[in-house]
Amino acid sequence: MPRIVTLCVALALLPIGVRAVEPATATNIPQAAINAAGELRERALKDDVAYALVDDLTTRIGPRLAGGENDLAAREWMIAKFKALGFDKVWTEPVSYPKWVRRSESAAIVAPFAQSLAATALGYSAATPPGGLDAEVIGFDSLDAMKAAPDYQVKGKIVYLGIPRMRALSDGRDYGTGSTVRVTGPELAAAKGAAAFLLRSVGSDNNRLAHTGVTHFTDPAKAIPAAAISNPDADLLDNMLKLGTPVKLHLALDCGIEGSYNGANVIAEITGRSRPREYFLTGGHLDSWDLGTGAIDDGAGVAITTAAAHLIGQLRERPARSIRVVAFANEESGLFGGKAYATQNHNEIGKAILGAESDGGADRILKLTATVKPEARAAIGQIAAALAPLGIEYDANAPGSGGSDLSAVHAVGMAGLSLHQDTTRYFDWHHTANDTLDKIDPVQLRQNVAAYAVAMFLAASAEGDFGSAAGAFADDKGEH
Incomplete structure (x- = not known):
């Protein structure tokens, strides 16, 4: 009997409790996807869809106090923009909060x-x-x-x-x-x-x-x-x-x-090629405080992630998984949109393979951190290598919950990727009447779009997962 057959027979005869344990398979990103991500990155650095979006949002809608007079107008604007940019699916999910x-x-x-x-x-x-x-x-x-x-x-x-x-x-x-x-x-x-x-x-x-x-x-x-x-x-x-x-x-x-107000998260999706029910979760919060026009907090975040997903949707070959963008409701007064999303989607949290929200302004991204299963750490390293030409460093020892609204989704089990922006200027204008369009540097905004597009595309193309599952990261202490 050939040696390999003998080994198989011997293993088959072992009691179930003492059979050899299969080593966990490491998550990996195919080289073809890495090559495509390089081209995507260069395209994003020349793309001005994000700037056009935040320009239009701050001009046509302006401040977006949750439950205020511009709340519904902003949601209708977002739905129209998602459809105009060719997203395959657009829908809303209800969010209620004090007005x-x-x-x-x-x-x-x-x-x-x-x-x-x-x-x-x-x-x-x-x-x-x-x-x-x-x-x-x-x-x-x-x-x-x-x-x-x-x-x-x-x-x-x-x-x-x-x-x-x-x-x-x-x-x-x-x-x-x-x-x-x-x-x-x-x-x-x-x-x-x-x-x-x-x-x-x-x-x-x-x-x-x-x-x-x-x-x-x-x-x-x-x-x-x-x-x-x-x-x-x-x-x-x-x-x-x-x-x-x-x-x-x-x-x-x-x-x-x-009293209370009934708002909604606005959600759109670029459908994946072969595993469409699984998705990379991204977005920003659509509401803002009412003193300025909400350009950097968080019109920029909505625009960055929408523009990045739009670029992925234009590729000749889309990634295996879908890209889901959420314009979250009422982040400013208590993360209501993120908490509602987590509640409404927690039973299928494993389908949200990885998530990253943009909510730190519009200046360049400096650092990448992540909270994923150990077997996916090498794949995060591959994403980091693709982001390095953008001047983004990787801290493999720091956690990443995904961002403000996604912290609630991470808490119920979604793996998190955090793209940390330079906030040197951000807190000069944050929550003030100075939160206006002129604070956005188009060059730095494009770097954000490129980073999100690359990270989203590579994660959605990965062979294997990043560990998302109900309760998977219950012990994570979050970002510092």
Whole structure:
């Protein structure tokens, strides 16, 4: 009997519990796909579809506050653009959330020296009484300092958090610290009996423009007025508090929650060649804050991923799997679109082989990170090699959840790929009236499109998967 047959017979006679375990097959990207990705990359670097999209969105629609007057118009615009660009399927999935409205806002120091302040209400802030409120300011330089203060010192006063100004850094790492204060501070101040909450803007600029952003109240009925003031005005208030004389402030906010709103994620797909039910998941969030026109946050992200998918759809031979682009609803006030997508698609999360969302502005991508199964790490390395000519580095030791909205999808089991943009300029304009089209550099925008097109195409062409499955990454601690 030939030796190989003898071995097969012997293995067949082994009890099931002691049979040899087949080694896991490594995910691999065929060389033909890598060659095609190089051509795709060069085409993307000459393509201006993304710029045309964000130009049109900011011109025709403008600011897109979730549940606001432009919410439906933006969705209809997105549906029309997906169809015009030749996507094979376009549909919507419902997303519901509280409807918060902003009508007017103002703030001023009334004593010891009268000074006006550039202020803006934070999302989910309550309104002040008609005509506004006047109260003494009590200042703290951190959340811990406020927590440690006796309640009687805070009661009836306007709590001011004079946190350090954000630094302009390429990785934007200061934002997490500042946004935590913005989100949690007002509720903590309310629990101590504060009349209102005021915050140094979470931004790296020195413009006299305030940065808005969401806050959180577990019980909306217990919400208090909450606002941010510009960095120069925060410096002014800090200086006045240092004098040791009581500082009194007038705050007038006309805003608040008006019931609930039924919105939707807008979804489109470029159908894959041989495994169409599996897909690379990408997109950006269609909503924006209402102070600017939402160009960098996140019109650019929607445009980048849509343009990249459109280029893939024009190829002579499409990848095996589909490319799915989602224009997510209401990311700004609590990731509602991403959470709804995760809930509605969690039973088939394994079909979302890998995901990457663009939500960091429009400046160039600097770094690639990923959270995938071990057997797919080499394939991520292949993607990284194809992105290297774009100046993108690969950190194989750092996780990647896929982006803001996709963090919710990653949490239920989708493998994540994160393309980290240079945010040195981003937090100068983020959540302000300065979020406008002129901040977008067309050359850097094309580099983003090229990176997404290459990553999406190669992942969708892979032989093998990246580990997406229900609960697959439950222990992932996410990006730093």
